[in-house]
Amino acid sequence: MRKSIATVSVSGSLTEKLEAVARAGFDAVEIFENDLLGCPLSPEQIRERAESLGLGIDLYQPFRDFEAVSPGRLADNLRRAEHKFRVMKRLGTDMMLVCSNVSPGAVDDDALAAEQLRLLAERAADHGIRIAYEALAWGRHVDTYLHAWRIVRMADHPNLGTCLDSFHILSRGSDPGGIEAIPGDKIFFLQLADAPLLAMDVLQWSRHYRCFPGQGGFDLAGLLAHVLRTGYAGPLSLEIFNDSFRQADTGRTAVDAMRSLIALEESVAQVLGTGSPLPRPVQPDGFAFAELATRDHKRLGRLLGALGFARTGQHETKPVELWEQGLARILIDRLHPESPTDTSLVAIGLESPDPALSAERAKALLSPVLPRHRAPGEAPLEAVAAPDGTELFFCDAGRPAWREDFDAVTPPVGHIGRIDHVALSHPWDQFDEAALFYRSVLGLRPHESVEVADPYGLLRSRAMSNAAGTLRLALNIAHVGARGLPGQHIALADDDIVATARRLRALPDDVLLPIPDNYYDDLRARFDLGEERHRELRELGLMYDRDDDGGGEFLHLYTVTVGRVFFEIVQRVGGYRGFGMANTPVRLAAQHASAPAAPAPDR
Numbered sequence: 303m304r305k306s307i308a309t310v311s312v313s314g315s316l317t318e319k320l321e322a323v324a325r326a327g328f329d330a331v332e333i334f335e336n337d338l339l340g341c342p343l344s345p346e347q348i349r350e351r352a353e354s355l356g357l358g359i360d361l362y363q364p365f366r367d368f369e370a371v372s373p374g375r376l377a378d379n380l381r382r383a384e385h386k387f388r389v390m391k392r393l394g395t396d397m398m399l400v401c402s403n404v405s406p407g408a409v410d411d412d413a414l415a416a417e418q419l420r421l422l423a424e425r426a427a428d429h430g431i432r433i434a435y436e437a438l439a440w441g442r443h444v445d446t447y448l449h450a451w452r453i454v455r456m457a458d459h460p461n462l463g464t465c466l467d468s469f470h471i472l473s474r475g476s477d478p479g480g481i482e483a484i485p486g487d488k489i490f491f492l493q494l495a496d497a498p499l500l501a502m503d504v505l506q507w508s509r510h511y512r513c514f515p516g517q518g519g520f521d522l523a524g525l526l527a528h529v530l531r532t533g534y535a536g537p538l539s540l541e542i543f544n545d546s547f548r549q550a551d552t553g554r555t556a557v558d559a560m561r562s563l564i565a566l567e568e569s570v571a572q573v574l575g576t577g578s579p580l581p582r583p584v585q586p587d588g589f590a591f592a593e594l595a596t597r598d599h600k601r602l603g604r605l606l607g608a609l610g611f612a613r614t615g616q617h618e619t620k621p622v623e624l625w626e627q628g629l630a631r632i633l634i635d636r637l638h639p640e641s642p643t644d645t646s647l648v649a650i651g652l653e654s655p656d657p658a659l660s661a662e663r664a665k666a667l668l669s670p671v672l673p674r675h676r677a678p679g680e681a682p683l684e685a686v687a688a689p690d691g692t693e694l695f696f697c698d699a700g701r702p703a704w705r706e707d708f709d710a711v712t713p714p715v716g717h718i719g720r721i722d723h724v725a726l727s728h729p730w731d732q733f734d735e736a737a738l739f740y741r742s743v744l745g746l747r748p749h750e751s752v753e754v755a756d757p758y759g760l761l762r763s764r765a766m767s768n769a770a771g772t773l774r775l776a777l778n779i780a781h782v783g784a785r786g787l788p789g790q791h792i793a794l795a796d797d798d799i800v801a802t803a804r805r806l807r808a809l810p811d812d813v814l815l816p817i818p819d820n821y822y823d824d825l826r827a828r829f830d831l832g833e834e835r836h837r838e839l840r841e842l843g844l845m846y847d848r849d850d851d852g853g854g855e856f857l858h859l860y861t862v863t864v865g866r867v868f869f870e871i872v873q874r875v876g877g878y879r880g881f882g883m884a885n886t887p888v889r890l891a892a893q894h895a896s897a898p899a900a901p902a903p904d905r
């Protein structure tokens with residue numbers, strides 16, 4: 303399907319936008335009027351620029367407040383239209399979007415609206431131009447797609463059709479099934495936008511919170527299936543008004559946009575039962591390893607040692623150590639002692655049932671493939687870059703080939719058995735991109751986005767997991783500002799966290815984050831745990847949570863922070879599925895208290 307994007311959807315000057323969307327593989331653009339007005343190039347030069355980039359200009363928009371007006375206003379509007387037609391001719395585009403009148407002066411009269419749109423279509427026809435009439439969700443009288451279609455049908459002119467915009471349809475709760483009653487050749491254009499499900503004024507929602515398909519809560523594949531069943535053969539065009547995208551890196555947003563359309567084509571193929579355009583998703587089963595880079599490997603090693611890990615190997619050719627306990631594996635990349643980089647998470651190994659297929663899918667969804675500098679004999683690992691720059695390696699499950707690169711001894715058996723989850727930190731403008739990446743590339747299921755109060759800011763977090771619940775990621779938004787905390791951590795699954803906590807408390811070094819007493823006073827009110835259990839949690843500094851239905855229980859504790867990373871130790875009891883988010887505000891405050899005025903994380 304032809305892929306297009308409205309220039310309003312990405313940041314930058316018009317020429318920057320054209321270059322970025324061409325590079326991301328789009329076939330065409332909708333030129334948003336403001337982008338043209340502020341551009342130093344003439345319409346002819348814009349046309350040439352687009353052409354040289356291989357981009358068509360599929361639509362010019364928006365033409366506002368045209369229909370259902372007084373005769374005096376109509377003459378004025380037709381004069382405006384004539385001018386736009388000439389500009390469009392110079393641009394080389396033959397479709398103009400007219401959105402439904404929002405002015406208080408608009409008349410509530412469908413016959414009048416139809417008559418005037420017919421007049422506009424006749425004028426347009428003289429220039430070889432077609433008019434796509436779109437219902438804005440906040441239109442004065444026309445605010446649903448079926449109403450716009452009734453008027454188009456009434457006007458009955460070959461140069462007048464309708465433009466469907468998924469946001470206006472789904473934000474109003476309209477049933478998209480009605481689309482199938484519109485003949486495909488009268489749907490002149492299709493605009494696609496998703497949005498998070500928010501309870502707010504629809505105009506504000508549309509102008510600030512739209513996002514790419516798959517990043518919000520609308521069923522775009524369902525809507526698109528209805529559109530395609532009409533025989534519509536025009537472009538799929540993204541039209542995204544979003545405050546973050548407006549400021550974000552243009553090239554990145556354009557790639558994110560293209561990824562969303564590729565993933566949407568796959569989803570709609572599923573709905574329609576047609577062949578999938580992509581290598582099928584392969585959900586990873588679990589973590590093969592987490593890799594940390596540090597210039598202070600001794601300190602990190604001491605902390606891992608205290609947690610019961612042993613250094614079981616040294617990479618044959620690289621300054622990389624392997625630390626293990628049970629099936630939990632941590633790689634420590636030794637940085638030069640003078641490296642400017644703080645200790646941080648740099649890579650994750652994902653156990654995949656089919657690593658080559660995982661990598662193929664990641665590539666098809668535009669993930670940057672990482673060059674592997676392999677020494678002879680080293681395990682070939684497929685790797686791609688996640689949105690936050692973390693390297694993702696696709697590894698065999700079981701006894702992994704990569705482990706042969708280490709002259710390793712048998713790992714110790716302790717209470718920690720594996721990595722439970724990894725939390726990754728993203729800049730605020732890459733949060734939606736990250737959620738779509740993990741959902742589409744790895745086939746993970748997104749959980750609800752949650753916001754947690756931090757004494758110096760707000761933490762946004764969204765968990766992603768595989769169907770079996772054996773692989774969990776937490777996507778966090780990194781704080782901006784001087785008092786941002788590291789958002790990265792590795793959570794380790796423990797089968798007897800009480801014993802582990804007792805052992806760690808007895809160590810001479812403080813390796814655990816102290817939890818304020820007030821937390822335990824409140825815990826007593828939240829849960830009826832019994833005196834003895836409550837005292838034990840308080841003494842050991844363990845945090846506690848329980849599923850809402852009272853089913854599963856969660857016990858967890860945190861280590862001190864090294865550089866930008868800390869560890870969490872968790873024990874899930876009775877199938878607890880969450881992440882102890884109820885305790886996160888207390889944890890964040892405790893981390894601030896023990897690391898006052900930590901430097902802001904680098905982006």
Ligand SMILES: O=C(O)c1ccc(O)c(O)c1
Nearest residue numbers: 364401436467508509541
């Ligand atoms: O917000 C607007 O005004 C606006 C303009 C044109 C569109 O296609 C649209 O969906 C919204």
Ligand SMILES: [Mg+2]
Nearest residue numbers: 436467493541
């Ligand atoms: Mg629109």
